[in-house]
Amino acid sequence: METRLLGYIDGRLKDGEQREMEKHLAACPTCAVRVNEFRSVGSLLDELPMIEPSSAFDVRLQARIAAEPVKQSWWSWFGAAPRVLVAASMLLVATVWVGHRPLDRVDIANANGGEETQAMQDQDLPVLENYDVLASFEPLTELPQAVPADDSTDQEM
């Protein structure tokens, strides 16, 4: 009820609450007196005069604002330095290209050595596991016979 008294005096209660409060005040002289006293206090507070800022207020504030360092955002910095923007863009493009470049097996082999190459070949083994099926696979029999590699050529080179 206490907190509703202020809302009632301020006229900020909902319609239902307002009617409820009026009903209460009609039956409760203590609260009715309190409402009148609060209103009187409000009237007394209204009597305090307003003051005006001094004439120097604006001048002082403008001087302080003029002395404020100019704050630039990232984008304005780029705008002021187009060469930096171009260089940053090129660096970004290069980074993306290197990151997404497909790696071929030769590169992997060269980079990681024989152990990893063997591991990759082992991964392919399950495909050849059923050798009997592949050996009797009819279309494969029509292929020409494989020519053995000429080792002497490699040695000469």
Place this chain on the structure above:
Amino acid sequence: MARTDVQLMLDVKAGDEQSFALLLHRYRTPLVNFLYRMVRNREQAEDLAQEVFIRVYRARADYVPSAKFTTWLFRIATNLALNSVRDTRHQRMEVSLDAPVTVDAEDGDERPIDVAEKNPNIEEHLVQEAQRDMIRHAIDKLPEKQRAAVLLHKYHDLDYGEISQILECSESALKSLLFRAYETLRVELAPLVALRGKS
């Protein structure tokens, strides 16, 4: 049609200095009055008001209109005022013991009472000033947060939701705070209320 506070602040954010001047013109007087009633020293109130505007200006680039501009403005002002009151409380207590009796003139300048002033209504004027002084002292005696709540509620036409955001408390806590503050004022100002009731 006048631009709203939020529109002005967004224009300031976009680099329009003139919009900041408009906001300053709109809020310097209410802000100085609020701070003056909080700290009871005109020079200090103006310094604090300047600080509020400087902080608003510095925050312009990051401004997002998530709340009413006045809520944001008075929140900065209230925090600065509460810190200032707490920092100078000891100093104020020392000064008040030796300070001469003063009255606040209509323009807000505090000055000693000049009883020899040649004013035909001097007695009436002194009575009026003494009564105002009584009201000021009643406000001064409130705990800082209650004082801020009463000033924001009484003089700045802010609703409970806004004041509770400014004071960083719930709306029900604010109503309770305001009730206690007005209850204290009612007791402190009872002689004056009674006097007015007779006349």
